[in-house]
Amino acid sequence: MSISRRDTLALASASVAAASIPMIGARAAVADVPIANVKPLEYKLEKGAELRVLRPAKFIDPDEVFWRENSKKYTEATGVPVRVDFLSWEDIRPQTAVVANTGAGPDIVIGFSSDPQIYATKIADMTDLADYLGAKYGGWQELAVLYGTKWKTKEWISIPIGGGTGPVVYRQSWVKEAGYDKIPDDHAGFLTLCQKLQQIGHPCGFSLGHALGDANGFAQWLLWSHNAMLVDEKGHVALDSKETIAALKYATELQKTMVSGTLSWNDSGNNKAYAAGDIGLTFNGVSIYYVLKSSPDPKLNQIAVDTQHQALPKGLAARSPMSATPMNAMVFKHTKYPNAAKDYLRFMMEADQYGPWLSNCIGYWSNSLKAYSQMKFWSEDPKLIPYASGMDTPYYDGFKGPVTPASSAVTANYTVVDMFASVVTGNATPEQAAKRAAQQAERYYKTS
């Protein structure tokens, strides 16, 4: 199959303006969610309550459509008006900071990663709600507990809504052509696969440029699959280690098998190259598959049919070293309607609302409550299976240290990414790069 340059341009603009893509997948039945019989949690709603909610913007349409519909249902059920503002991903963190510092604005902010830890003193305790939801829906996934609770306590300070994860995305037929039925789980096997893919003209491609999601995800996999880590359990920088050196050497070998130009890819680089058929394998969220599957172009639909997903290779790690970007709901103490705010979140997390939202996002968000992994849509399209357990992972930004603002600063400054990038391009030796990156990381860890 050949796709011209022009087709790809059109595709890229289509994926930017995905607004017109119709919904896929019918409204999932929620009967398949196992629900424990738990005493209902009732909040006494404040008189005249109204809510303002801030959340990250959608990347795929159903995310916003179903979120709005569920909010409308809440207003119909309780009479509490809810206004939801969708904010671009880069703006969420600064806005959360403004809300926290001024003590005014939205009642609920759905933020990212370590934000609840940063604002722990300014947000309401959520333990009652989290315990109720956990008991009713089979418990919380491991990553949800890590980000939702105060570090190493049972005190919940946020409600994790879901996480975006990025497993291996590959072209089944090409991987078969290279002689494999699935992606090998060990480093040597994975490297050989990538070498063979390159030989048959369908190389892999992973960004080590300044691509916030993709490059950090790839760099973290390289670290964690070699049992290397940014910081140890106590929060001391532990990057300059022999495990990191091994990861750097492995990355150098892997880089040789890639399509050219990966160092300049931003977060859309691998999506574009994959859709154009320039690469046969990458790590990404479900967005590539979603765009291909829902495209009006039959050529792209065919690529979707040939696309498969698999959890990231384990390497030396005991479990697949794959993390997810979590979306956490925080109720600020300044709200006049804390009960209404919690009740709204409870409502949104209940099966009748959460189920349709989750299933229509087809894996863009992985569920934070275990019971939702049983939903049929995950197995109806077997390609989605790796996303069903996206939040079932012990890996997080700044693994294995405490969740702090420092880990977010390291991610935002591409410290680990740049360490790999400078080595794979031959601009630094592994030893130099590891040392330098450890010094850079130290700058952020000493201040917090």
Place this chain on the structure above:
Amino acid sequence: MDATTAETSLQWVPRRQHSWLGRLFDSKPFLVTLCMLPTAGLLLIFLTYPLGLGLWLSLTDTTIGQPGVYIGLENFESLFDDPVFWNAVWYTVFYTAIATAGKFLLGLWLALLLNHHLPFKAFIRAIVLLPWIVPTVLSSIAWWWIYDPQFSIISYVVVNVLHLRDHYFDFLGSPWPARWSLIVANIWRGIPFVAITLLAGLQTISPSLYEAALLDGATGWQKFRRITVPLLMPILSVALTLSVLFTFSDFQLVYAITRGGPFNSTHLMATLAFQRAIPGSQLGEGAAIAVSMIPFLLVATLVCFFGVGRRKWQQGSDND
């Protein structure tokens, strides 16, 4: 009293003594102060306050979410040991120097060409301005596509149409090509400003000077060197100052195309300040980087103004 008496009476009425308010408004110093207040207020609120706040933040360890405390020059000391920061300083200076030189050479050349009588003169001049009119973010995205490793139009033409190479260019994948690519994009964007400004300057030069030179048998180069350049100097120094300032504080182009990658080789001080302050949430450190730009900008401005435009016109008198 009825209306008619008021109309018909032509009595002389002595001028009424003004109240203190009237007298106040008659005073010139007061009026001057009053009229300047709105401007002063605007400058204070939108210029002095942010600048002051930036200076203050650079002396604290403020992060997003945590009000900081005063830590003196610690941010600057830590930046002093930070190779990424020095790399950004170095590239900013390099970027500004090369891009400004390129813009001026090409801009001057373009202005000289446009100064001739051409068909559709007005139309061509309007077109020349286009790169400058298009919002930078849009032109940055266009350049980003032009430099794309898989879909670059340049690579496409060279490889698929002209068959001069067998693989695509990797414009942004390693430090030096990425640095030069950004400089080229910046020059492209900056030429129109220089060209149009210099064109305006060229048109103020009286044709009689050139006629006189012609009669004296001056060559084209002599006319350029002895008439055009000296008379263009005043406007050249202003355009140069502005251009250096714009280039030095450039942000959008780099942020949209490389975000400072690969491995920080294309970070400008402005993009690094943003990356550290907002996504990295180290407001104090970001402010310190931004504040570090001020001395450079001051020096550049002074050099442009007094070095290039060392003319009496600046003091308001004629050239000697």
